[in-house]
Amino acid sequence: MSIDSDLFENLMNFTSQNSPKFILHLNDKNYDLIDVSIENSSVPVNEPTTRGGVYFSGKFAYKMKGVLKDLSVVPLLTKKMLGPNTEFGELKISTLIELDDKPISLEIFTNLTNSVQTPDSIELSMIIINLKSL
Numbered sequence: 001m002s003i004d005s006d007l008f009e010n011l012m013n014f015t016s017q018n019s020p021k022f023i024l025h026l027n028d029k030n031y032d033l034i035d036v037s038i039e040n041s042s043v044p045v046n047e048p049t050t051r052g053g054v055y056f057s058g059k060f061a062y063k064m065k066g067v068l069k070d071l072s073v074v075p076l077l078t079k080k081m082l083g084p085n086t087e088f089g090e091l092k093i094s095t096l097i098e099l100d101d102k103p104i105s106l107e108i109f110t111n112l113t114n115s116v117q118t119p120d121s122i123e124l125s126m127i128i129i130n131l132k133s134l
Contacts, residue, residue: 062128
């Protein structure tokens with residue numbers, strides 16, 4: 001995994017100070033991702049390792065959390081999360097931030113690591129694996 005740390009820092013700072021719109025793109029549909037938080041935090045491993053033989057994890061990870069209000073996405077997410085299946089599909093999320101007073105479109109690619117469903121929403125916990133400016 002190679003993420004531009006400056007771009008990531010800008011995304012993290014902009015998200016904490018503003019409320020940019022995040023869109024989850026899944027099966028040719030778009031879903032609003034709200035209450036998004038992004039951070040760089042430690043992972044409970046002693047050294048870089050391959051987790052479950054499926055994805056690589058370093059000692060630190062770029063993590064993202066967000067909430068979906070549209071529960072129709074739940075069956076689609078089970079196909080993306082490790083556990084119910086042997087494949088670990090990427091989730092694509094897009095947003096628009098400002099950098100030096102200019103709008104920058106970003107695509108964020110994540111692996112879904114956990115989800116918590118309530119009667120009216122689902123909270124996603126993800127690890128960012130790629131970040132691209134368009």
